Amino acid sequence: MKIMDRQFLNIFSFISLYNLNILLILGLTIFLGTVGARIFKKFRIPQVVAYIIIGILLGTMGIGIIKEPIIKAFEPFNLFALGLIGFMIGGELKKEMFQKYGKQLFYILISEGLSAFLLVTLIVVLVGNFFFGSSKLVWAIGLLLGSIAAATAPAATTDVLWEYKTRGPLTTTVLGIVGMDDGLSLVLFAIASSIAVSLLGKTSAGILAKSFRTLYEIGGSIGLGILGGFALSSIVKKINEEYGILAFSIGIIVLILGIAKLIGVDILLAAMSIGFVVTNYIPRKGKEVFELIDKFSPPIYVLFFTFFGAKLNLGRLTLPLILLSVVYLLGRTMGKGIGASFGARLSGAPKTVQKYLPFCLFSQAGVAIGLSILATHRFPGEIGNAIVLIITTTTFIVQIIGPISTKWAVAKAGEVGLNITEEDIIRQSKAKDIMDKDVPLINENMSLTEILKVFSESNYLYYPVVNKEKKLLGVLTVDNIKNTLMTSGLNWFLLAFDLMEPPVVVTSPDTPMREVKELLSRHNLEYLPVVGADKKVSGFLEARSINRKISTKIIQLQKQAESLG
Amino acid sequence: MELNEFIDKDRVCILQGNKKKEVLLELIELISQQGEVHDIERLKDAIFYREKLMSTGIGLGIAVPHVRIEGVYHPIVAMGISHEGILDYESIDNQPVKIVVMIVAGKWQHKEYIKLLSLIVTKMKDDSLRGKLIRSRSPEEIYKILLNENNGQAIS
Numbered sequence: 001m002k003i004m005d006r007q008f009l010n011i012f013s014f015i016s017l018y019n020l021n022i023l024l025i026l027g028l029t030i031f032l033g034t035v036g037a038r039i040f041k042k043f044r045i046p047q048v049v050a051y052i053i054i055g056i057l058l059g060t061m062g063i064g065i066i067k068e069p070i071i072k073a074f075e076p077f078n079l080f081a082l083g084l085i086g087f088m089i090g091g092e093l094k095k096e097m098f099q100k101y102g103k104q105l106f107y108i109l110i111s112e113g114l115s116a117f118l119l120v121t122l123i124v125v126l127v128g129n130f131f132f133g134s135s136k137l138v139w140a141i142g143l144l145l146g147s148i149a150a151a152t153a154p155a156a157t158t159d160v161l162w163e164y165k166t167r168g169p170l171t172t173t174v175l176g177i178v179g180m181d182d183g184l185s186l187v188l189f190a191i192a193s194s195i196a197v198s199l200l201g202k203t204s205a206g207i208l209a210k211s212f213r214t215l216y217e218i219g220g221s222i223g224l225g226i227l228g229g230f231a232l233s234s235i236v237k238k239i240n241e242e243y244g245i246l247a248f249s250i251g252i253i254v255l256i257l258g259i260a261k262l263i264g265v266d267i268l269l270a271a272m273s274i275g276f277v278v279t280n281y282i283p284r285k286g287k288e289v290f291e292l293i294d295k296f297s298p299p300i301y302v303l304f305f306t307f308f309g310a311k312l313n314l315g316r317l318t319l320p321l322i323l324l325s326v327v328y329l330l331g332r333t334m335g336k337g338i339g340a341s342f343g344a345r346l347s348g349a350p351k352t353v354q355k356y357l358p359f360c361l362f363s364q365a366g367v368a369i370g371l372s373i374l375a376t377h378r379f380p381g382e383i384g385n386a387i388v389l390i391i392t393t394t395t396f397i398v399q400i401i402g403p404i405s406t407k408w409a410v411a412k413a414g415e416v417g418l419n420i421t422e423e424d425i426i427r428q429s430k431a432k433d434i435m436d437k438d439v440p441l442i443n444e445n446m447s448l449t450e451i452l453k454v455f456s457e458s459n460y461l462y463y464p465v466v467n468k469e470k471k472l473l474g475v476l477t478v479d480n481i482k483n484t485l486m487t488s489g490l491n492w493f494l495l496a497f498d499l500m501e502p503p504v505v506v507t508s509p510d511t512p513m514r515e516v517k518e519l520l521s522r523h524n525l526e527y528l529p530v531v532g533a534d535k536k537v538s539g540f541l542e543a544r545s546i547n548r549k550i551s552t553k554i555i556q557l558q559k560q561a562e563s564l565g
Numbered sequence: 566m567e568l569n570e571f572i573d574k575d576r577v578c579i580l581q582g583n584k585k586k587e588v589l590l591e592l593i594e595l596i597s598q599q600g601e602v603h604d605i606e607r608l609k610d611a612i613f614y615r616e617k618l619m620s621t622g623i624g625l626g627i628a629v630p631h632v633r634i635e636g637v638y639h640p641i642v643a644m645g646i647s648h649e650g651i652l653d654y655e656s657i658d659n660q661p662v663k664i665v666v667m668i669v670a671g672k673w674q675h676k677e678y679i680k681l682l683s684l685i686v687t688k689m690k691d692d693s694l695r696g697k698l699i700r701s702r703s704p705e706e707i708y709k710i711l712l713n714e715n716n717g718q719a720i721s
Contacts, residue, residue, distance in 0.1 A: 483679055493657075495618055498678075498682075
C-alpha cells in the first residue's frame, strides 16, 4: 500500500507545474471541486467542505498539482472572490435589518468578539507559560492570537447559508456578525500588536500612530466602498440589459478592490460597503444585480475554496504548537459560544439565535490568516511562525467543522429552504406540486343549470369535463358558458358534453414545472389539464394562477421565516 | 345566421322507421350520402353516446340530436319528419317525436354550434311551422316550407 502510494505520488510529481498549463489546473480544480461537492452532498455535507478537501488533496499537503507558485499567482484572484463574497454579504445588510436587529447585532458582536479575545488570550498565556517560560513572549502570542480569534470568516459560513437557502433571525444575525466582526478583529489586532511591541521592547510607531492606521484602514475601506456603491447604483439604474448590468457591477467591484489594495485599506469591508449601498440605495434594481452576481460566481467560489485548501501546510508543526492550537481552538470556540449566547440573551434575541448562534461562528479563514501573516512581518522569528502555524492548523480544522456545524444549526433553527425564489420553485416543482387538486370535476351529463351552480361555488375559469370513470373528455370555460347564456334559452337541454372544448394539450403529474411553463407559452394556453397514466384527471393548471400560487408559496416561506423572529 | 344556409334539399326526408335507433340511423345515412362526413362510424358512435347521456327529445314533438366531431368543418343540419311519431325517444314531455333535426358540427365550432342549436330550437317552438312540417308529405315540401319560413326573418 505504501509503495503504491509512493508510485502514485511520483506520477504526479512528474506532472509538475511546468507540464501542466494553468488552464488545465483551473479546469481540473473546478471540475474536481464540483464533482466532490456532488459526492459530499449525498452525505449532506456542505459543498465548501468538499472544495477545501479537494483543495487539500490537490495541494501542498496532497499530490501537489496546485503548488505554491500558482497559488501565489492567483492571490489577486482570491481577493476578487473575497470581494464578491463581501459584496454579496453587504447586499444582505438591509436598512430594515438594522432597524429590526441593530441592537441585537451590536450586543452579540461585541460580546462574542471580546469574549473570544479574552478567553483565547487568557488560556494561551496560561498554557504557554508552561512551554515557553518567558511570560512576555507568551503574553504577546496570547494577545495576538486572541485578537485574531475574534474574526469569523464570512466566506465558508455564508456559502452554507446560500447553499441551503436559509432565511430567518439566525441567518440574519450570522450574516451581520460574520460581516462585521472582522472589523472588530482588526481593531483588536492593532491594539494587541502595539501592546505586544511595547511588551517585547521593540521600537515601533507609537500607539497613537497605530490607532490612526487602524482607523484609516477601516474608515478608508468603508468610505471607498460607499463611493463605489453610489457609482455602481447610478450607472446600473440606467441599464436594462443583464449583460450590461453584470459587466458594470463586476467592473466596479474589481476597480474598488484594486483601489483598496493600492491605498492599503481592507478589501472585504470595502466590498461589503459597495453591496450595502446598492441594496439600500436601489433595492429593486439591486436585487437584480445580486442575482446576476450570484449566478456568475459559483466557479469563482469553487476555485477560491479549493485554492484555500491547497495552500494549507501543516508540515512544520511541533508538539507545543499542536497543544497551543488545541488550546486556541478551545478558547475561541468557548469564547465565541459563551459570548454569542450571552449577547443574544442580553439583547433579547429569539430563542433560536440564543441556542444555535454559537455553532455558526467557528469558521475562520482569510482575515485570520492575513493577520497571522501580518504578525510574521511585525514579529519575525518565533512569535510570527508560531502564530502562522497555529492559525493555519486551526483554520484547517475549523473550516471543515465550521460549515458542517453551521448547517446543523440553521437546520435545527428551522431556517433551511425559506429563502427561495420563484425560479427555485419552478425548478424544483412538478405539475402535481402546483396544480389545483380540488378543481371541481364537471360530469359530462351535467346540465347547464348544474354547471352554473358549480361555477358559482368556485373561483376557477376552466373546469375539466370527465366521464363516469373520471377520464378527461374536455374543458368547460367560463367563456363557453357565457356564449351559451347569451344565446337564447337552451339551458334546459344542453349538457357539459355539448358545451366543452376538446383539450388541446394535456400533461402528466410528474412533468417538471419548467416544461409546463414552456407548454403553456408555446401553445399560448390559458389552462392545462393534468392527467395520469390512466387518463383520469388528477388536477388542473390555470396559467393565471400558476404565478399566484408560486408567489403565495414564497410569501408563506417568508412568513415562516419572520415568525421565527 | 339563417336556417337556409344550412338546409339542403337532399338532407330532408320523411322518416320510414318509428324507433329512435332507426330514425337516427336514417338521418346519419342521409348525411353520409353527401360525403361531407368521412368517418360515419365516428358520427354514429357520437350521436348514440350523446343520446345515452340524455335524450335530445326536447318536447313538443321535437328532437335535436346534436354532436361535434373531428373532421367536420361546416355545421351540417339534417331533418326528418315522422308521421307516425317515435314513441321510444324518451322526450322530456313523454310525447312522441315527429320532427327530428340532426346537427353535426366540427370539434372546435363551439360558437356556431350553439348559435345553430339556438336558432333551430327557437324556430321549432313556432306552432304553425311545426304544424306545416308535420303535415308535409315529401322532402320537397319540407324543403319549401323551411325556405319560405326563412324569408327575410333573420335570427342571429
